């Protein structure tokens with residue numbers, strides 16, 4: 001045996017599962033073909049989004065649908081050639097986004113969301129990573145009064161219902177809070193409970209160092225095949241075979257690659273996204289991440305500079321990057337965020353691992369002993385990594401679990 005438990009995938013989810021397992025006395029190996037936090041867990045907007053109490057549903061109103069159908073938006077773009085394979089998944093996503101079902105998804109996600117900051121804080125403290133994380137929340141900013149007032153009414157209801165700290169800022173209030181912004185926004189909603197990470201890749205690598213310091217083994221290699229023989233999981237890599245009694249699949253958007261051949265049919269799709277860093281123009285400061293809500297992108301102050309992250313792109317798996325949304329967003333952002341020069345040679349591209357019912361897949365595989373899943377964290381994998389890692393580790397070690405795991409069960413997909 002190379003370990004009692006082998007975790008495949010060292011994004012924020014796999015690393016968090018691995019840390020929680022070693023903390024509970026398991027001998028764990030964490031395997032990644034790159035390194036910890038090199039993929040989407042590196043390139044996101046850095047929000048530990050405690051205030052995201054309603055998952056991102058498929059738009060249901062005709063005006064938004066028509067706008068998106070035109071394919072000229074910044075928030076969402078699709079490649080026509082991807083639609084034949086995406087349509088059944090999108091239809092299911094649309095169904096799951098009906099008001100009553102979205103409300104149920106929201107209720108199901110709340111226990112994990114409510115623990116998101118607390119579980120990060122515990123790991124941050126233990127790993128000594130507080131310099132990477134800022135309190136202060138984030139803002140939804142608006143360009144038109146109608147959109148601002150409409151969203152404000154919704155947010156006031158959500159804040160009251162869930163006990164979230166929120167304040168509305170008019171144009172002057174926003175200018176006082178974020179004096180570096182140029183003209184463009186007429187107001188903003190400031191969510192105060194979330195935290196933001198100024199280098200999400202570093203945070204993930206910091207958690208991986210904590211895992212190693214607790215006795216875990218970090219290995220580099222690509223898992224190409226898995227098999228269960230004689231009560232042992234065998235994982236084939238170019239460097240040889242690894243063996244463990246239990247196996248955790250935490251490969252983010254690639255999670256079906258090893259388990260598809262075993263007969264699992266979980267509808268996991270990747271929603272792609274891009275980022276670019278910009279120099280901070282002299283005199284410009286920004287204290288918290290800000291979403292330009294009517295256009296659909298986020299600008300977050302990071303260690304490297306201002307990171308602009310885009311909305312959703314639906315594209316064929318493996319197709320070349322097409323950073324069209326980034327160019328569109330940059331046009332909108334340049335003046336209002338006073339973006340300086342581009343700092344990266346090319347746009348970074350990542351993939352959100354998404355399920356049509358907007359819940360992650362956490363728990364026993366169901367049809368194979370000792371096989372566990374932790375993937376499908378949609379738009380909130382950075383937020384939920386440690387909360388999900390704790391939940392899976394508690395299920396695997398028979399302690400807890402601290403929240404009801406049934407909404408996330410792989411069995412819901414048959």
Ligand SMILES: Cc1cc2nc3c(=O)[nH]c(=O)nc-3n(C[C@H](O)[C@H](O)[C@H](O)COP(=O)(O)OP(=O)(O)OC[C@H]3O[C@@H](n4cnc5c(N)ncnc54)[C@H](O)[C@@H]3O)c2cc1C
Nearest residue numbers: 009011012013033041044045047223252273380381382383
């Ligand atoms: C533009 C953008 C902005 C975002 N902003 C936010 C945000 O502000 N807050 C938030 O909470 N979430 C955000 N997200 C979503 C979040 O980043 C993801 O949900 C999260 O990173 C998923 O983590 P993961 O560990 O599941 O996957 P990943 O980070 O993709 O990790 C999967 C790992 O598996 C490894 N792997 C895959 N296959 C194999 C194999 N065969 N063998 C070995 N290793 C393998 C990969 O190398 C990789 O390291 C954003 C996403 C995007 C694209």
